[in-house]
Amino acid sequence: MADPQKRLEQMIRRLKEKGGRLTPQRLAMLRIIAESKGHPSAEQIFEQIKADFPTTSLATIYKTLSLLKDLGEVLELNLAGVGSRFDGNKPYPHPHVICTKCGQIIDPEFEPMAGISREIARQTGYKITHEQLNFFGLCPKCQQEGQAPE
Ligand SMILES: [Zn+2]
Ligand SMILES: [Zn+2]
Numbered sequence: 001m002a003d004p005q006k007r008l009e010q011m012i013r014r015l016k017e018k019g020g021r022l023t024p025q026r027l028a029m030l031r032i033i034a035e036s037k038g039h040p041s042a043e044q045i046f047e048q049i050k051a052d053f054p055t056t057s058l059a060t061i062y063k064t065l066s067l068l069k070d071l072g073e074v075l076e077l078n079l080a081g082v083g084s085r086f087d088g089n090k091p092y093p094h095p096h097v098i099c100t101k102c103g104q105i106i107d108p109e110f111e112p113m114a115g116i117s118r119e120i121a122r123q124t125g126y127k128i129t130h131e132q133l134n135f136f137g138l139c140p141k142c143q144q145e146g147q148a149p150e
Contacts, residue, residue: 001107002089007034011088014071025053029064033074033088039096039105041085077105077132093117093131099139108135 011030015022032045040048046061065086068074074088077096082103093113098105117128138146 004031004035004089007089011068011073014073015067018067018071020067025049025056025060026064028052029056029061030088033065033068033086036074036087036089039077039085039087041083045086077134079134093133095133095135097135097137099142100136101138101142104139104141106139 008030011034012022012027015026015030020026029045029049032040032048042058042061042065045065046056046058049056049061065074065076068088068091069076073091074086075091075093077085077087079085079098082098085105087107090107094111095108095113096105097108113131113133116133117131120126121128
């Protein structure tokens, strides 16, 4: 995991370059995205911001996420049945492991994505623009719950 403080500083720098305003709401949001604990959805980020900034709207969250995505500062994961989840801690393509029971998403310490994309582009002649590598299963907690007697 990248240092959330460094990620936050990087995001602030990029937003300022683009003339983006840095309101207290937006700063609070950037803090959450820089850490991206558990790969939150826009709604989950909204829920966390709303506690401190009741006037924030979900549309503002989407707008900022979209801006960060254009800047390459957040990675969007599109997951069937789960929807969009975001990772601003590691904004570049990387594998994800997803629990099909509780929806937890984690990053394994394994990052061969650049090599895989290069090899696939070489084999197929495609110009690869983006990629997702997802692994689905049951997290350790859900496995234990499955085994516990009723
Ligand atoms: Zn689980
Ligand atoms: Zn991730």
